Amino acid sequence: MGDSSSYDIGVEYGRHFFRMQVKSTSYQIGNGYLCAFKPNRKGRRYTTKSVDFFAAYVIPENAWYVLPSSAVLKTKSNDLMLCPVRRPKRDLYRYEGYREAWNLLRSPTMHV
Numbered sequence: 001m002g003d004s005s006s007y008d009i010g011v012e013y014g015r016h017f018f019r020m021q022v023k024s025t026s027y028q029i030g031n032g033y034l035c036a037f038k039p040n041r042k043g044r045r046y047t048t049k050s051v052d053f054f055a056a057y058v059i060p061e062n063a064w065y066v067l068p069s070s071a072v073l074k075t076k077s078n079d080l081m082l083c084p085v086r087r088p089k090r091d092l093y094r095y096e097g098y099r100e101a102w103n104l105l106r107s108p109t110m111h112v
Helices: 069-073 102-106
Strands: 009-013 016-025 032-036 053-058 063-068 079-082
Touching: 009 102, 016 032, 032 053, 053 069, 053 079, 063 069, 063 079, 063 102
Parallel strands: 016 053
Antiparallel strands: 009 016, 032 079, 053 063
């Protein structure tokens, strides 16, 4: 039958249900890892109406990122550079604030 949902898993917390798409990468460029937040080649682009969060796993670093779809989908290419350095420098790396940010799933409002 194939996949018909725009998300991989649903996360329920209290009365809230969040749709989450899971991505992974091991493609290193310099100090970071390029992660593509796109559906398959023939699929339509993700939208904030179809996905609430992305969970991105950087395989070589064993690092998870929980990113609101609004933060990911505002980029033109939907490719993000994730930089899981040993000591996160949240002010230097744009998406480090989302590393291991599982607490975002507890909030009834979206974080950008």
